[in-house]
Amino acid sequence: MTTHYLVLSALLFAIGAVGVLVRRNAIVIFMCVELMLNACNLAFVTFARQHGNLDGQLIAFFVMVVAAAEVVVGLAIIVTIFRTRRSASVDDANLLKY
Amino acid sequence: MPWLPILIAAPVLGAVGVAALPKGSDKAAKQLALAVSLVVLALTLAMAFQFPLESGKRFAFEQTYSWIPSFGVHFGVGVDGIALVMIALSAVLVPIVILASWHDADGTGAENPPKRSVKTYFSLLLVLEAMMIGVFAATDVFLFYVFFEAMLIPMYFMIGSYGGAQRSYAAVKFLLYSLFGGLLMLVAVIALYVTAGKNTFMFPELIGAVTDPGVQKWLFLGFFIAFAIKAPLWPFHTWLPDAAAQAPAGAAVLLVGVLDKVGTYGMLRLCLELFPQAAKDFTPLVIILSVIGIVYGAIVAIGQTDMKRLIAYTSISHFGFIAMGVFAMTSNAQAGATLYMVNHGFSTGALFLIAGFLIYRRGSARIDDYGGVQKIAPVLAGAFLVSGLSGLALPGLSSFVSEFMVLIGTYQRDEVLFVTSAIIGTSGVILAAIYILWMYKRVANGPTAESVSGMKDLNVREKLVIAPLLVLIIGLGFYPKPVLDVINPAVQHTLTSVGVQDQPPVAGVGQADEKGAGN
Amino acid sequence: MNGIQPPTIEYGQLSPLLLVFGAAIVGVLIEALAPRYLRKSLQMPVTLLGLVGAFALVLTVVMQGVPTKAAAEGAIAVDGPALFIWGVILVLAVISVLLINDDNEFVASAAAVPGTPEEEDAIAAGGAHTEIYPLALFAIGGMMLFASANDLLIMFVALEVMSLPLYLLCGLARRRRLLSQEASVKYFLLGAFSSAFFLYGMALVYGFAGTVSLAGISDALGAVGGQNTLLLIGAGMLGVGLLFKIGAAPFQAWKPDVYQGAPTPITALMASGTLVAAFGAVLRVFWVALGNLDWDWRPVMWGVAILTMVAGAVLAITQTDIKRMLAYSSIAHAGFLLTGVIATGAEAQNALSLKGILFYLVAYGITTVGAFAVVTMVRDAGGEAGHLSRWAGLGKRSPALAGVFAFFLLAFAGIPLTSGFFGKYAVFAAAVAGGAVPLVIVGVVSSAVAAFFYVRVIVLMFFSEPAPDGPTIAVPSVGTAGVVAIAAAATVVLGIYPEPVLRLAEDAASTLFIR
């Protein structure tokens, strides 16, 4: 029964991961990461339900907070580089290589 | 009196002192370095005269301080006859080299590139001396390894900063070769510690600690390859000609004269005694490598056009003799091999120094750039000839004694392998005659070449450099007994802990080598 | 009866952590309240006091006797290894902060677009981002927590607390800002990506064990054994998150870019502190939580370790930028450390390996900071002279500096009589004792390869002629000079008489990790 949720979370995680790979815009990539985090949340909650203990749900809250913090930092960084380069495409930023 | 720690510490302090001298005080640096090295020599001799010939103990002047208990490492030093003569060799060569390199770092020599700090060169020399003494004195395998590896660095800088045109290539090649061998040895050192399970690296306690033949084989290889690269044995030799040819003459002397001996010394001391069974199993392989080295080195030497490279290749041939003597495992052969290490240090040292003098004057190492030197600079040429003759093991000169002992000691094993090896090895004396005399002929004989017509003969400093070497070469050639008396007991110790004795000659056993059936 | 009783918090044990975080918060308050011209003069002492004080507290905790049970309801394990690692991190942090205390490295105003008037103004105004101090403090606190977290949740939080400030710090380089910002964004995206993996792995493991406390997971494993798919995938994903942090192949890609782009003091902090913390975490997860799973993860770890050592060594050979080269070298070193992680077994064996790893971390960390400190000093018009060709003949222009750097390189190469040698020896010895001889052989071979590029730099500095317009050697600020001196001294002392530190590591390791 709960396995559906797990499958869903797995799918979400996969979608997020693929998104990170295929999208160029830093913002979008970042949102894909967020999606992955939420997939994890779903999994946590599901497992909490399975095991019948609250740890999972509690963890989910923590994750949200962390994610929020990540957003702050992430946006700050992305905005700076956008202002410098007038583009949010991660592919433009490849001076550092080899 | 803690002789050995003092012997190790003195050059280090000297090096610090030399390095600490203010800028521009090059002359002072040289003089200080020379003084220090002479003090070390004096101390070494003082110690040597107190060396007990007839003591049952394995090592004399033993000093053991706990260094890194959590690794079971001690700062353990002590000498037996073999180590003593090697230390003496180093202590004798260093002042000579310092005197010989008086101007090497100034960069006045035509071939020398613009030089870096003079005092660095001489403090490096002293550091090197400390490490050479240390590596021979170490009775703790770990300590031995530490010196074995650390020794590379000063030599690396001496070649790299003060050497010839391709110096950096040569230096890197030298370092990487040795480092690679050293790291393999490190694995073996660790494994030795673990398998022995004695929680100590003290050499005497590790003897016979590893019993399993399989393990012995691997550990032996770990050590042996490192030493074979260091020595160097064929086919690990290719770094030597480059290094020796690029290094300044003085450094080349120490490199070939002492550093490389650490390899053969290690074989004799560590490989044989720690892994006797494996040593016996690998003996045929090593003997064959040595013989190949003897002939191969000689033949390639004949074909060289560069003086220092030629001398380097002759050394490869000579290291073949030494290794053969070590693994022939008869008292004659091993005593001969040990004596060979010393004599080779002197004769090759003299050759390199004189080559250095020639190059310093003519500004080229190419043999063809010379000719008729004997007429212009008879003393120089004479010294060149004598050291060359010692290089071809002329009786009456020191290296004959050792070569004879090695060969006869190998031959007396009286098994096909050893007899044939000894015979092939003996053919090396013919090749040696060719490469030495041919070089001498091209350099010193014939009509005097334009380029050398203005050549000066040896000056006082250079005579002072060469004289002691020639005296030693001739003296040991006629009366090697004092040195051999020091060496022999140690060799006996080694043979007993390896568990072999010389078999007495039996009438007709010589038969074996014709029938081709060893017994 | 079943009222909620408050959790017991061992403030004593946690005091170092609390002090660091406290100092960080104070720093934030200073930013908020103190006038601009005062900030720097306030931040610096606060930071140093915080770190030094924390170190003192660590000592006091050790004096009172190493705790034997996890603190804060089993959330944080203040055990021997943790305390040791805390100490190490704090020392490294102090040194790095001394480096950070060098205006020249950091951007005047991160908000200002490079090459615009406002940037000029900011520079003219002598503006500086004093936020770097609290940020660094948060990162350091995060590192300490990361290494001592006793359940996965805390570990995850710590991971973020450690990483987020570093993401920002990476972007604050004064010169070559494009590179710096790029490094920052790459680090951030990839870091977030990998932490997502960590998190998902955590979820799966939780799904298997029903708890996220390391001890709990270990017990659950003991009950079931390692046949469970959920568990295995979860363990793998956890591993990915952690291996990313230590920069093990194939998760090393970020390291060279970020190390090169970030301001060098920050690189120093990451290369030393983060690595130490990350290894602390790795050890906890794989030894404590997944200890009973070792038959499953050891082979994989073998592969990772070999790949990491070889990739690090081989790739470094052809690098042309000094910081990139050091990055690859740190990858290789991570590989060497992994050989220690793998060498588990009986209690004694684990203690041996742990001791080796701890010593290695000390030796490597300090030398690394020193090396980067030297890098900050070799400058030309465009800031640091990163390109190796600019280092040619440095040995002639300033023998002392070049000599020290050469010494650090030799330490990296593991030449005897340097700290690096004993570090390598300790780890490899443990690995051999643990039966990982082939791994060690790969290790020595790759360190022989690695030696080549260290030596190459020495050749450049000493054996080749200096370029006419060679880089100038900046007169080091007291801080930087101090850092180099300390690092050099430590490298020598640990290289000649490592016994005391070894003994400390031994004591720390003897208790192993508490559950």
Next chain:
Amino acid sequence: MEPAKIVEHAGGVIGASWLMIALPLLGAAILLLGGRRTDRWGHLLGVAMSLASFVVAVVTFFELIGLPGGERRRAVGLFEFIPGLVDMGLLIDPLSISFALLITGVGSLIHIYSIGYMSHDPGRRRFFSYLNLFVAAMLLLVLSHNYVGLYIGWEGVGLASYLLIGFWQYKPSAATAAQKAFIVNRVGDFGLAIGIFTIWTTFGSVTFQGVFESTLKPEQGVLTAIGLLLLLGACGKSAQVPLQSWLLDAMEGPTPVSALIHAATMVTAGVYLVVRSGAVFFPEGSTAALFAAIVGTVTLLAGAIIGMAKDDIKKGLAGSTMSQIGYMMLGAAFGPVGYAFAIGHLITHGFFKANLFLGAGSVMHAMNDEVNMRRYGALRKALPVTFYTFLIGYLAIIGFPLLSGYFTKDGIIETVIHHNEVLGWLAVLGAGLTGFYMSRMVFMTFFGEKRWADDAHPHESPAVMTIPLVLLSIGSIFLGGYLVLGGRFMTFLGPAVGMPEGGVPAFHPFTVPGLATLALVAVGAAIAWLRYGRVPVPVTAPRGSFLTTFARRDLYGDALNESLFMRPGQWLTRIAVFFDNRGVDGLVNGLAAGIGGTSGRLRRVQTGFARSYALSILFGAAVVAGALLLVGNL
């Protein structure tokens, strides 16, 4: 009868006999180290040292013959050389003392002669130091009481010969000749060395006493092997086929050197070795002895043939030396009688060949170092003393009745024929050839018409050079008879090399071989007269038959060596050098380059695109997870 036992000896002059070696050695050292400072009196010191050593030898000799016959083998221990392996010491017995007398005696005469001969040479002091060095080494060779000491002397004389052949080293030809001599000798030394190794492993000793009086009874095979190895050494030193090629080039050295080293003494060392080891390794009828005999015969013919064609007077004499040593080697193969005649011939040859060489030197001295006999002629008036002494030497060597050579050479021939007809008659033939080439030499040099170069105005040499000639020629006349008649020498030598069973064979002059020899010699001389005495000699050599060319080209010995050893050797060297640079070194450098290349290619993977990094992470994650699953479910 077996040789006498060797007894330890101490004290007396015999106990101090090491002075014989030490004095010339000291002289050499002083002259070499003293450098130019000693130029003024250097030659005198050299002569003094040589004479002193001669005196010691004489006194030792008398003390030795003062002892009863059976006790005339005295071993004098000196010092421990290689502990447990070799002790240095001297063996004073009839054999060694005879050599000592020859070396120091003839040596001293040649020293004196050289004062005059080298008077104009700037390097005279160095020359004398080398001569002294040679005397010392040669004495060590013959006096040492063990094979290692012998070997040391053996190579020592090799060194001296190298230095003296190359004395005028600025002449490339001289330098090359010196080098060749040393290297060819080393080939022989190689055999000698192995022989010594085998002796050590077989008998556990390298002293003559330990070997000759050993109770061990090795198999014959070993003894033969040792014998052949020693013979190889002997061939090298005594310029016997196949190692003869160096001797003719050795004539590049100053003539006194040719006289002392390459005629009188050093080249006879091989014979010494064979005779010394004879009792054990070359007993009558043994394989080794047979080989020695064959080598001797071949060489005596080869040398004679070469001598017949040479126009260079010294090379002619060199060929003759080869030939004469061939006789000795041949004789040495046939037991005690052979030994006695071989050594006897060796001694007489020492005199008359030195005589001839010094005579030749005197001629060259007169003709400003012209060596081509086709440019001589009619010199008997110009150089009377030289002529008469040379004539005596000539008669002695061709075996003119009652002169030295007659007795000793005839003795050898008789002995050989008595054992081995074939070799014996070949020896007789050799005698005939000797008659031819020596007569040719005399006629071309002293008779016929002047064929001198324009600037040549010959004059007799100074007394310092002629007196030695006179003394030597006296020896050339009487010594042979004195030694052989009544078996004096055989009896004297007996204790050292053993006596023939049934006592000393009486000397009877008119035997078939004896007469045949005389007849052949006469024929040879006659042909020489017809071709070179009666008719004028062309100044430029006619092409001559292929046989002549064959002889002129030293029987193609050098050509053979070159095509067999030198050329292949050079190729081998080139190949080895190439292999070393490309092969061994190339392998290592290639490996390094390979790693570098891999690195260069791999770093391209680091594209700088964050997303590709992300991909690698994802990929890695998949691999790790997959691997874990795999392992976990094994």
